[in-house]
Amino acid sequence: MIDRDDATPARTPVAAGDDATAARIPAATYRLQFNHQFTFADAAAIVDYLDALGITDCYASPFLQARPGSLHGYDVTDPTRLNPEVGSPAAFVDFAGGLRARGMGLVMDVVPNHMCIADPGNRWWQDVLENGPGSPFADYFDIDWHPPRAHLADKVLLPVLGDQYGRVLENGEIQIRYADGAFTVHYYEARFPVGPRSLVAILEPALAIVKERYAEAAPVVVELESIITAIGHLPFSSETERARVRERQREKEVAKRRLATLVSANPDVGAAIETALGALNGTPGVPQSFDRLEALLADQPYRLSNWRVASDEINYRRFFDVNELAAIRVERRRVFTAVHKLVRRLVEQGWVTGLRIDHVDGLFDPAGYLRALQRHVASAGAPVGEEPARLPGYVVVEKILEEGERLPSEWPVHGTTGYEFLNLLDGVFVEAAHGDAFRALYRRLTGRDERFEDVLVTAKKLIMLISLASELHVLAWQLDRISEQHRWSRDFTRESLRFGLREIIACFPVYRSYVRRHAGEVAPADRRHIEHAIREAKRRNPTTDPSLFDFIGDVLLLRDPQAITDAQRAQRRRFVMRVQQLTGPVMAKGLEDTAFYRWFPLASLNEVGGDPRVFGVGVEAFHRANEARQAAWPHALSATATHDTKRGEDVRARLHALSEIPDQWETAMTRWRALNADQRQSAEGLTVPDANEEYLLYQTLVGAWPFVIANAEEERAFRDRITAYMRKALKEAKLHTSWINPHQEYEQAIERFVEAILAPGEFRADLETFQRRIARAAVHTGLSRTLLKITAPGVPDFYQGTELWDLSLVDPDNRRPVDYASRRAMLEDLDRRAAEDPAALARALLASPVDGAIKLYVTSRALRFRRDRRRLFEQGDYVPLPASGERAHHVIAFARTFDDQAVVTVTSRLFLRLAGDRDVPVGVEVWRDTALQIDDRIPRGSYRDLLTGRRIRIEGGELPLREALADLPLALLSKEDAR
Numbered sequence: 001m002i003d004r005d006d007a008t009p010a011r012t013p014v015a016a017g018d019d020a021t022a023a024r025i026p027a028a029t030y031r032l033q034f035n036h037q038f039t040f041a042d043a044a045a046i047v048d049y050l051d052a053l054g055i056t057d058c059y060a061s062p063f064l065q066a067r068p069g070s071l072h073g074y075d076v077t078d079p080t081r082l083n084p085e086v087g088s089p090a091a092f093v094d095f096a097g098g099l100r101a102r103g104m105g106l107v108m109d110v111v112p113n114h115m116c117i118a119d120p121g122n123r124w125w126q127d128v129l130e131n132g133p134g135s136p137f138a139d140y141f142d143i144d145w146h147p148p149r150a151h152l153a154d155k156v157l158l159p160v161l162g163d164q165y166g167r168v169l170e171n172g173e174i175q176i177r178y179a180d181g182a183f184t185v186h187y188y189e190a191r192f193p194v195g196p197r198s199l200v201a202i203l204e205p206a207l208a209i210v211k212e213r214y215a216e217a218a219p220v221v222v223e224l225e226s227i228i229t230a231i232g233h234l235p236f237s238s239e240t241e242r243a244r245v246r247e248r249q250r251e252k253e254v255a256k257r258r259l260a261t262l263v264s265a266n267p268d269v270g271a272a273i274e275t276a277l278g279a280l281n282g283t284p285g286v287p288q289s290f291d292r293l294e295a296l297l298a299d300q301p302y303r304l305s306n307w308r309v310a311s312d313e314i315n316y317r318r319f320f321d322v323n324e325l326a327a328i329r330v331e332r333r334r335v336f337t338a339v340h341k342l343v344r345r346l347v348e349q350g351w352v353t354g355l356r357i358d359h360v361d362g363l364f365d366p367a368g369y370l371r372a373l374q375r376h377v378a379s380a381g382a383p384v385g386e387e388p389a390r391l392p393g394y395v396v397v398e399k400i401l402e403e404g405e406r407l408p409s410e411w412p413v414h415g416t417t418g419y420e421f422l423n424l425l426d427g428v429f430v431e432a433a434h435g436d437a438f439r440a441l442y443r444r445l446t447g448r449d450e451r452f453e454d455v456l457v458t459a460k461k462l463i464m465l466i467s468l469a470s471e472l473h474v475l476a477w478q479l480d481r482i483s484e485q486h487r488w489s490r491d492f493t494r495e496s497l498r499f500g501l502r503e504i505i506a507c508f509p510v511y512r513s514y515v516r517r518h519a520g521e522v523a524p525a526d527r528r529h530i531e532h533a534i535r536e537a538k539r540r541n542p543t544t545d546p547s548l549f550d551f552i553g554d555v556l557l558l559r560d561p562q563a564i565t566d567a568q569r570a571q572r573r574r575f576v577m578r579v580q581q582l583t584g585p586v587m588a589k590g591l592e593d594t595a596f597y598r599w600f601p602l603a604s605l606n607e608v609g610g611d612p613r614v615f616g617v618g619v620e621a622f623h624r625a626n627e628a629r630q631a632a633w634p635h636a637l638s639a640t641a642t643h644d645t646k647r648g649e650d651v652r653a654r655l656h657a658l659s660e661i662p663d664q665w666e667t668a669m670t671r672w673r674a675l676n677a678d679q680r681q682s683a684e685g686l687t688v689p690d691a692n693e694e695y696l697l698y699q700t701l702v703g704a705w706p707f708v709i710a711n712a713e714e715e716r717a718f719r720d721r722i723t724a725y726m727r728k729a730l731k732e733a734k735l736h737t738s739w740i741n742p743h744q745e746y747e748q749a750i751e752r753f754v755e756a757i758l759a760p761g762e763f764r765a766d767l768e769t770f771q772r773r774i775a776r777a778a779v780h781t782g783l784s785r786t787l788l789k790i791t792a793p794g795v796p797d798f799y800q801g802t803e804l805w806d807l808s809l810v811d812p813d814n815r816r817p818v819d820y821a822s823r824r825a826m827l828e829d830l831d832r833r834a835a836e837d838p839a840a841l842a843r844a845l846l847a848s849p850v851d852g853a854i855k856l857y858v859t860s861r862a863l864r865f866r867r868d869r870r871r872l873f874e875q876g877d878y879v880p881l882p883a884s885g886e887r888a889h890h891v892i893a894f895a896r897t898f899d900d901q902a903v904v905t906v907t908s909r910l911f912l913r914l915a916g917d918r919d920v921p922v923g924v925e926v927w928r929d930t931a932l933q934i935d936d937r938i939p940r941g942s943y944r945d946l947l948t949g950r951r952i953r954i955e956g957g958e959l960p961l962r963e964a965l966a967d968l969p970l971a972l973l974s975k976e977d978a979r
Contacts, residue, residue, distance in 0.1 A: 023394040023414065024105055024353045025635050025874055026057035027867045028790070029797045033643060033815055034063045035071045040087030044095040047102060049824045052831075053803060054863025057105040057354065061643065063092075064111075064342065067119045067324075071815060072643065073109070074358065075116035075325060078123065079339045096351040105353035107394070110343055112336075112369065113362040115141075118160075118324035120191055125326065129156065130193035131252075132237030132301025134245050140335050142317035142327040148477040152315050154238045156302040159310035159323050160190055169294060172284040174304070176202065176293070178273050181260030185297070187304070196234050196252040198299045201292070202276055203228050203259075209272035220266050227262070230255050237301045308740075311469045319362065320585045321467035331364040333372075340376055347377045347393060354394035356417060361399060361512045361584035364577055367411055368516070370395065374412045396637050400588075400609045402510045406525065407633065415636020419609025421794055422639050424617060424625050426604065428788075428892060429656045429781050429909050432616025437662040439615075442601035445669055446692045452613050455599045457540070460506040460590030462734065467589065471582050476501055478575050479552070485568050486561040489551050500537070500548040501579075504556075507536035511584040515558065517573045522557050530556050596646065597733040598692070603699045604655035607646055616659065619892055623880035626894070630793035630878045638794035640785060641802050641814070648806035648814060649799075651703035653778035653785065654771070658702070660912040668770050672698055675763040679756040681749035686736065688749035689726075697726060697754070702771045704807050707850040719758050723751045725809045776919060777911040779805075779849045780969050783858050784892070784907035787970050790862040791896060791905040793878055803859045804852030823856065830857050838949040842968050846920055861946050862972055865903070872898045879937050881906075883961070885930035890914045891961065895938050902939050904954075904973040906932065906964050914969075921969045927961040934959055943973040951976070 030050050032043055043058065050058065062073030065081040073083065082092055099106055117125040124137040132138065133145050133154055145154055161168045168174060168187070175186045176194065183194040183202060194202075207224050214221050234251055235244040263270040282290035297304065305313075310323050319325035330336045346352040355373070363369045378392035395413045401420045407413075443449050464472045476498035483489040483497065492500075513526035522530065534553040538546050553559075555572055556579065564572075596606040605612040617625075629636065641649040658665045673694060681688040689697060700722065709715050727747050730737050737743035757763050782805065790796045799806070801818035808814040830853060833841045845854035866873050876898035883891035890913075893906045908914060908921060915921035934957050943952050948967045952959070964971045 023392060025394060025414070025870075026105055026107065026354065026795050027870050027873070028055050028863050029057045029059040029107055029637065029795060030055040031059045031061070031642065031797065031799045033061045033071075033800055034073060034083070034086045035061075036069065036085040037071075037817060039085075040091040040095040044091070044098050046820045046824075047095070047098040047104070049820060049827065051102045051104060052824075052827055053860050054865075054867050055104070055798070056867055057107050058099060059107040059356065059637075059797065060109060062109045062111050062358075065121065067116045068121075070116075071812065074111055075118075076111050076114075077116050077119050077121045079111070079115070080342050082342075093351070100350065105394075106351060107354035107356055107396075108343065108346065108352045109356045109358060110340075111358045112328070112330045112339060113359050114319040114325040114327050116324055117326045118190070126193055129158075129300075129302050130195055131245075131248060132156075132195070134235060134237040134239050134248055136245055136249065138240070139332060140328055140338070142329050144315045144474065147313075147315040148474065149313055149315070152303065152313065154301060156316055157305055157309065157314050158192070158302050159305050159307045159314060160187065161304055161306045164306050165304060168304075168306075169290050169297075170282070170284065170287055172282060174293070174297070175281045176277055176296070178270075178277060181256035181258075181263070185300075185304075192300075192302065192304075194296070195237055195300050196231055196248070196255065197236065198296055199231050199255075200228055201296050201299070202273070202280060203231070205276040205279065206269070206272040209275055210269060213268060220262065220269060223258070223262050224269060227255055227258050230258075311467050312473065314470045315474075317471070317581070319359070320589055321463075327362070329364070330369060336369075336372055336376070340373070344376055354396070357395065357397045357413075359584075360397040362581060364581065365516060366397075366514060367408065370397070370412050394635070400511055403611045403614060405510050408514055408523075408525075409632065415633035415794070417642065418637035418639030418794065418797055419607075419642075421629070421636070421789075421792075422641075422645075423607060423610040423614075424622060425638075425640065425785055425788060425792075426607065426610070426652055426656065427614065427617030428619060428622045429653065429785065430602070430605070430616035431659040431910055432618060434659050434662050435615030438601045438659065441662055441666040441669075442695070445666065445673075446695050448599065448692055450599070452595070452599050456591055456595045457506045459594035459598065459734075460586050461502060462594065463586050463589045464502050464505065466740065468582065468586060471585075472498060472502060472505075475575065475578060475582065478571075478578070479555070482555060482568075482572055482575060483551070485564055485571075488561070492548060492551060496548055497552070500544070500552050503537040503541055503544075504533045504549065504552055505579070505583055505586055506590075507533040507540065508583045508587065509533065511587045512580045513556075513583070515556075515576050515580065517577055519558065527557060592646075593732050594734055597696075597729050598735065600696055600699070602655060602659055603696060604647065604652040604703070607652065608642070608644055620880075622892065623878075623894065626793050627878055627880070634793050634874065636794050637797040638789050638792060639797045639799070640789055641799040641806055642797075643799065643811060643814060645799075645814070646810050647703060648808035649785070649802060650778060650782050650806045651809065653781040654703045654774050655699060656781060657774045657777040657912055658699075660777075660910055668766075669695065669698060671766065672763055675766065676753075676757050679753055681753050683743070683746040683749040686746065688736075688746055689753060690736075693726070693730065693750070696729060697722075698767075700725060700809070701767060702774055704809055705768070705771050705775070706807065707775065707805070715758075719755060721809065721813055722758070723754045725813065726750050726754060728810065773912070776849075777915065779854070780908065780911045780915075780921065782855055783968075784909060784970050786855060786858055787862055787905060787907055787972060788892065790859070790866055791873070791903065791972065792894070796863070796866070798859075803856050805855060826851070826853055826856055827860060830860065834861075838947070839967055842948045846968060858947060858970070865946055865972065865974065869901060869903070872896055872901045872903065876901070877937065879935070881932045881934065881938075883930055883932055884958075885961075886928050887914065887926070887930040887961070891930065891932070893932050897937060897939070900939070900975075902943075902975040904932075904938070904943065904959075904971075906961070906971040906973065908965070908969040911969070922965050922967060924962040927965055930961045931958040932961065932964070933957065939975055942976045944976050946972045946974055 062076060063083050063086045064076050065078040065083045066073045067075040067077055082089060096106055115122055120126060124140050127137050128135045128141060143156055173187060177184055177186050183199060185192040185194060210221055210224060230251060235248040280292050282293050317327035328335060330339055360366045374392055396415055396417050397413050399407060399416045401407060407416060476494055479497045479501060480494040483492045509532050510529050513529055515522050515526055534549050537549050556576055560569055592608055600606050706718060730750060731739050736746045845857055873896060876896040879895040879897060881893040881895060890908050890910050892909055895902055895904045911921055934954055940955050943954055952963055952973060
């Protein structure tokens with residue numbers, strides 16, 4: 001039972017404002033990746049460490065029952081149970097109780113969009129496969145039971161076979177087996193239920209065998225005949241009337257129990273069944289022997305097919321293009337209730353204090369879902385009625401905002417998981433003045449002269465032509481029916497409508513719009529995005545009749561023709577909602593998983609939620625964005641790394657440094673290409689790698705190169721990580737190889753090239769020399785970014801392990817185990833040394849940053865202060881502090897003020913130019929006349945730097961940086977006489 005309440009908070013969790021009923025706002029979150037390698041017990045063992053670090057809330061990956069062996073938990077098979085591989089209910093209570101005892105919270109990752117259907121442990125899906133539309137769970141999943149393909153009526157297409165269906169069948173790879181009264185279809189490890197009425201085709205031959213041994217009136221014969229008769233009278237799977245569904249569910253289980261009892265009591269029946277199955281399952285080499293098996297399979301509410309069929313004919317909505325993840329319909333109340341049953345209980349019992357909603361754009365009606373969620377978790381007996389006046393639960397959504405896009409203000413959430421903050425914060429460490437230079441050198445070095453917007457549109461079209469072709473086909477079919485509603489549109493052909501819809505979706509500038517089913521009009525932001533897509537589609541297709549795009553635009557913008565019926569209007573609204581559910585996956589697969597791997601002048605800009613065309617963010621723009629965030633979404637997460645980021649935060653910091661030195665970078669690239677010319681490989685007449693792939697590889701090496709490679713084992717491990725990354729990057733680019741059609745020879749050629757250039761030699765020595773200076777600058781960037789994240793508006797979020805340097809690459813590289821024992825020991829040592837002389841400690845750590853202790857030191861000091869001054873950061877004003885003087889361009893500073901409390905954050909940026917030949921950019925020689933301009937909102941008096949212990953007085957209108965940054969290139973100045 002998950003209801004033990006024997007842990008008492010040591011510290012009372014603090015909520016925003018004075019209202020005790022308001023949501024508990026975290027001061028800082030820490031993401032933990034749960035799986036069989038990191039369990040509740042493992043998490044419980046580090047709660048004290050996270051508390052000591054200054055974390056207030058654990059932010060847990062999904063921990064409900066998932067596919068066995070899952071390393072991430074997003075492949076949920078049963079949302080009503082905890083994942084036994086992560087731990088028992090008692091282990092969960094121990095972990096959550098440990099958090100509660102320390103006044104800490106738990107933010108739970110909820111997956112409302114989809115379930116894993118590849119595992120037989122998914123009881124809901126298995127019932128659907130057994131009973132088709134007549135399953136009580138048929139409406140749980142987003143299945144089109146009447147798709148355009150008539151042969152799939154009342155069936156689910158299952159694209160699970162490794163070859164063509166006929167070959168698989170006649171090879172004997174599909175077999176029917178019996179166990180405990182039930183029959184199942186087996187295809188290697190996969191298994192599927194046999195519909196109950198189909199059992200007649202198995203049991204009648206078995207009955208004939210039994211009759212050869214027993215008299216007609218024998219009890220065993222009579223019972224088996226009675227079972228067959230009962231099965232034959234079951235309601236068909238196509239019957240969906242509630243009483244008939246209940247009858248089928250009840251009677252089929254009765255029949256199974258009777259059969260199991262009969263077989264158990266009489267071995268002859270079991271032997272007869274096995275003999276019948278032997279004949280049914282066919283004999284390889286004898287094609288006609290499989291006819292009866294084929295007929296039985298055709299009678300099922302599903303159709304087994306080759307996995308390649310999915311892109312064209314699949315008739316259940318998926319999570320993106322992943323066949324194993326089927327969409328669920330949480331817009332239906334009973335589905336919503338079932339999916340959130342355990343979530344609600346954990347919230348009501350106080351074990352879970354916040355929710356993170358995965359892939360909110362995949363929902364049919366995100367706003368409606370979020371309102372229902374807030375009502376659902378508000379209290380045990382809350383009626384479904386009016387929307388609550390405030391946000392009863394802390395909720396953040398995984399939502400990617402494109403450049404200039406805003407989170408809908410009416411959503412009852414506290415904000416996003418922070419990708420927009422990640423890219424804003426990263427951008428301020430990129431030298432914006434060098435954008436044109438980088439794009440030009442990229443063209444020269446790779447020969448690619450295309451605009452990113454063209455790369456993106458091409459990639460999105462590719463996705464709709466291949467992996468999401470079925471979804472587009474269904475929408476075109478629906479649009480064709482809509483076109484028949486009015487004489488002005490009925491001449492558009494289905495093929496032309498599919499073309500037009502594909503072009504518009506390819507030009508859609510954001511992940512999705514949020515038109516609601518019962519809305520009378522389209523919101524201004526959505527209207528702008530839709531109209532932009534229409535205009536761009538017309539521009540890119542000058543030979544296409546513009547009226548085609550106008551018609552589709554009218555449907556999307558809810559401009560209905562006169563005299564249509566309510567049913568026709570509802571048909572149009574359903575179409576719009578479905579289009580919105582497709583634009584997100586198309587954008588995600590086209591942008592994040594294709595275009596980002598094709599075009600990368602500066603690869604650190606190719607990040608989730610980012611736009612590689614936006615080369616840097618100015619300090620003033622950074623401040624304006626933070627002021628807006630404080631006003632609109634002060635409690636959104638502030639992320640710098642997640643399980644989905646393309647590169648670790650300190651890999652990106654290194655690549656940011658390249659933005660300062662375009663000429664040196666081009667020279668190094670030219671030199672390296674020449675040094676490695678003889679190592680290039682050949683694969684079917686292609687040179688491997690091509691110029692673009694080689695450019696990406698060198699950026700990856702500069703970004704991920706370890707501070708120290710101590711031995712051959714570490715060297716081999718790094719090489720393996722790079723080859724794995726390049727293999728994935730090439731498949732995502734889909735130019736020379738892909739996940740669907742892997743080009744093994746090309747991938748092996750890349751691996752040989754990587755292995756050859758990383759062997760000791762001239763290139764490697766040159767690379768290490770070049771990257772050493774880059775890595776040093778990135779150390780300072782990492783520290784400044786950490787301090788900005790902790791003190792800026794929002795809730796700072798730390799991905800597991802990133803309190804030390806994060807040189808990981810895209811998943812699964814960023815899911816490697818974290819060594820918490822060494823981090824705990826390091827933090828304890830830092831606390832001991834800081835108590836003696838914090839300034840000396842800070843200088844020593846900065847002088848030797850390889851082990852990451854300096855990052856842990858800055859993180860822990862800032863997080864603890866934030867936890868102790870929660871109101872200051874949750875409600876305090878954000879005051880930008882401009883700089884003046886020779887190095888003003890290198891300064892980012894602001895103050896947070898609340899009542900008589902004040903803290904000043906001072907950081908630096910663009911360190912290659914700032915530091916010059918110095919290892920550490922501090923003191924008079926660096927900062928000279930540079931000073932912060934202190935306005936009247938900042939209280940005067942004595943301040944203490946929480947990182948060094950140095951005391952500084954702010955008295956006039958300026959704060960000289962040669963004083964504030966005498967020991968470190970960053971400072972956190974707290975007013976001493978205020979609490």
